[in-house]
Amino acid sequence: MARAATTTDAFNAIAEPRRREILDLLAGGERPVNDLVGATGLTQPQVSKHLRVLREVGAVTVREQGRQRLYRLVPLALKPIHDWVRDYERLWEERFTELDAVLDDLRAKEEDDGDDE
Amino acid sequence: MAMTSSGRATVELKGDREILITREFDAPAALVYRAWTDPELVPRWWTAKRGTMDVCEIDLRVGGAWRYVMTAEGGFEVGFHGEYREIVPGERLVHTEVYEGMPDAAALDTITYEERDGRTLVTMLVTHELPEHRDAHIASGMEHGLQDALDLLEETARSLA
Numbered sequence: 001m002a003r004a005a006t007t008t009d010a011f012n013a014i015a016e017p018r019r020r021e022i023l024d025l026l027a028g029g030e031r032p033v034n035d036l037v038g039a040t041g042l043t044q045p046q047v048s049k050h051l052r053v054l055r056e057v058g059a060v061t062v063r064e065q066g067r068q069r070l071y072r073l074v075p076l077a078l079k080p081i082h083d084w085v086r087d088y089e090r091l092w093e094e095r096f097t098e099l100d101a102v103l104d105d106l107r108a109k110e111e112d113d114g115d116d117e
Numbered sequence: 118m119a120m121t122s123s124g125r126a127t128v129e130l131k132g133d134r135e136i137l138i139t140r141e142f143d144a145p146a147a148l149v150y151r152a153w154t155d156p157e158l159v160p161r162w163w164t165a166k167r168g169t170m171d172v173c174e175i176d177l178r179v180g181g182a183w184r185y186v187m188t189a190e191g192g193f194e195v196g197f198h199g200e201y202r203e204i205v206p207g208e209r210l211v212h213t214e215v216y217e218g219m220p221d222a223a224a225l226d227t228i229t230y231e232e233r234d235g236r237t238l239v240t241m242l243v244t245h246e247l248p249e250h251r252d253a254h255i256a257s258g259m260e261h262g263l264q265d266a267l268d269l270l271e272e273t274a275r276s277l278a
Contacts (some may be wrong), residue, residue, distance in 0.1 A: 011252065015130035085128060091165055093126040096140045098162035102152045103144040110148075 013057040015085050018042065019050045026060060026073040033069055133248040138241040146232035149239060150207045153228070159185070172196070179204055183212065199226070207232075214243070222250035 054060045124141035160170035172186035184198035196217035203211035210228045245251040
């Protein structure tokens with residue numbers, strides 16, 4: 001039971017879009033909170049809240065350096081999950097790109113029909 | 118008014134049983150709904166150019182069945198089917214969804230089409246009965262195994278404890 005709760009909680013923690021954005025930023029290297037605030041456009045309390053969730057599931061670690069708190073990605077364990085959520089998103093985006101083309105066709109046909117009337 | 122192209126799809130996991138997919142389209146809701154529910158049109162987009170659609174059956178009435186089967190490149194066949202529960206043309210569609218590789222795990226899909234200024238926001242909420250079904254659904258058809266990822270994650274969580 002504990003196992004299911006652990007994996008499910010972690011899974012959700014990583015899959016939330018804003019937290020994925022933060023993980024993407026940290027994939028480029030260790031960064032202080034202020035950097036993340038600037039890059040995401042979120043407020044400091046919002047970023048801190050997301051970082052706390054990510055720490056709780058082991059997705060990031062933190063260390064103090066002077067007055068700064070530097071956050072670092074724990075890459076190996078979390079990348080696979082991160083990757084396949086993105087893969088799933090890519091599948092839907094590819095479907096929707098095709099759907100865009102279908103919609104273009106339908107609109108063009110409607111316009112033709114309109115001309116005939 | 119700034120003209121933007123269609124939006125990008127986002128996938129979000131809500132709670133422990135739901136998947137939310139959203140995407141904006143540069144077309145009115147009636148057209149998006151038509152492309153979504155016409156068996157002549159669905160095969161043109163649902164395969165995402167990853168294979169051929171062998172079956173596309175849509176009996177669009179409450180209690181009616183749907184079934185999609187695709188043969189992916191490499192010969193792997195995937196099938197899905199379900200039953201329509203609620204139909205409001207151009208606005209809302211609710212149906213069950215069963216991945217035929219995991220026939221005991223049915224999900225409920227709620228799709229809404231919201232039109233504003235000629236554009237349509239589509240939201241598709243997939244609700245599973247059990248958290249394990251949700252995770253397995255996302256893993257199905259993926260190249261990277263979910264189980265590997267979860268095992269790695271569990272190791273990490275343990276190492277922190």
